Amino acid sequence: MKLRRWGTALRALTALVLVAIILHQVDWPVLGATLSNLQPLAAAAAMASFAAVSLLEALRLLLVMRPNALTFLAALRLQVIGSAPGNVTPAQIGGDAYRIHRLNAEGLELIPTSARLATLRMLSLAIVATAATTLPLLDRTLITGALSFEPGLATGPGTYTAYAVACVGLILIVALLWRVRSRVRGLIDRLGPAIRATTVAQLLIVTALMLMLRGLCLLLLSRCVGLDVTQAQALLVTCLAILATVMPVSVAGIGIREGVIVALLTTYTGSYEGSVGVAILSRGLMIAQACLGVGWWLGERRGR
Numbered sequence: 396m397k398l399r400r401w402g403t404a405l406r407a408l409t410a411l412v413l414v415a416i417i418l419h420q421v422d423w424p425v426l427g428a429t430l431s432n433l434q435p436l437a438a439a440a441a442m443a444s445f446a447a448v449s450l451l452e453a454l455r456l457l458l459v460m461r462p463n464a465l466t467f468l469a470a471l472r473l474q475v476i477g478s479a480p481g482n483v484t485p486a487q488i489g490g491d492a493y494r495i496h497r498l499n500a501e502g503l504e505l506i507p508t509s510a511r512l513a514t515l516r517m518l519s520l521a522i523v524a525t526a527a528t529t530l531p532l533l534d535r536t537l538i539t540g541a542l543s544f545e546p547g548l549a550t551g552p553g554t555y556t557a558y559a560v561a562c563v564g565l566i567l568i569v570a571l572l573w574r575v576r577s578r579v580r581g582l583i584d585r586l587g588p589a590i591r592a593t594t595v596a597q598l599l600i601v602t603a604l605m606l607m608l609r610g611l612c613l614l615l616l617s618r619c620v621g622l623d624v625t626q627a628q629a630l631l632v633t634c635l636a637i638l639a640t641v642m643p644v645s646v647a648g649i650g651i652r653e654g655v656i657v658a659l660l661t662t663y664t665g666s667y668e669g670s671v672g673v674a675i676l677s678r679g680l681m682i683a684q685a686c687l688g689v690g691w692w693l694g695e696r697r698g699r
Contacts (some may be wrong), residue, residue: 413650425668441615451605479688485643527634609633620672622664632659
């Protein structure tokens with residue numbers, strides 16, 4: 396128990412340190428001006444795309460839990476409420492833990508439910524990792540631009556610091572995936588042939604749509620603060636940010652995720668404060684969803 400508490404405290408401290416490193420280099424008047432002059436149409440579109448992702452996440456949960464009698468509204472409730480513990484736990488594992496707990500309380504078996512949700516997470520990460528490695532092959536400027544330190548391309552203060560945070564995070568991602576590979580195989584073996592091939596195909600399509608909408612959301616957030624990024628750049632940043640979010644070395648990837656976003660967007664646009672603004676807005680959407688989940692949960696408890 397003490398070891399677990401120390402681990403939690405260390406992750407929280409890591410998140411605080413990483414955020415402090417990123418914010419230490421910020422020109423606060425510039426950041427304040429950036430956030431106070433948001434483009435309302437782009438902001439509204441970004442929120443709409445984020446909401447659409449939540450709906451697709453509920454649809455995925457509905458698909459993976461077949462043939463159990465789970466309505467779309469129940470799946471959406473599990474998804475939204477689960478985002479609250481997901482935003483305060485390492486690798487956002489609290490969200491899946493809540494969903495497993497609720498589904499088990501409603502009569503579903505613990506092991507098959509856990510295996511299905513674990514498979515869903517691994518499927519998502521596989522698609523994100525595939526996109527992250529494929530995009531640079533299709534557009535080499537995604538790599539050459541990110542590795543370039545030419546004047547005008549990466550002139551914002553703190554760029555090197557953000558890069559250090561991002562590189563450490565990506566190295567830890569690879570180490571984590573290598574460490575848990577045997578556990579993932581065990582969960583998939585427990586699942587067996589319960590999920591049909593047609594359902595897997597549907598999950599792949601929905602997950603791909605979710606990824607594209609997440610990329611669109613980041614693109615719109617970038618336009619919201621006046622950054623000019625391409626669709627491919629926004630999608631690559633999104634993929635790497637998702638991988639950083641599941642890192643268990645901080646709370647819900649706080650600090651590492653923002654480091655990835657800031658490092659790449661700064662090199663693509665040359666605006667450090669604008670990149671920090673995008674990271675803040677992106678995290679703000681996640682927090683807003685978590686607050687909605689808490690409100691939904693409290694409303695249910697009062698109605699009982």
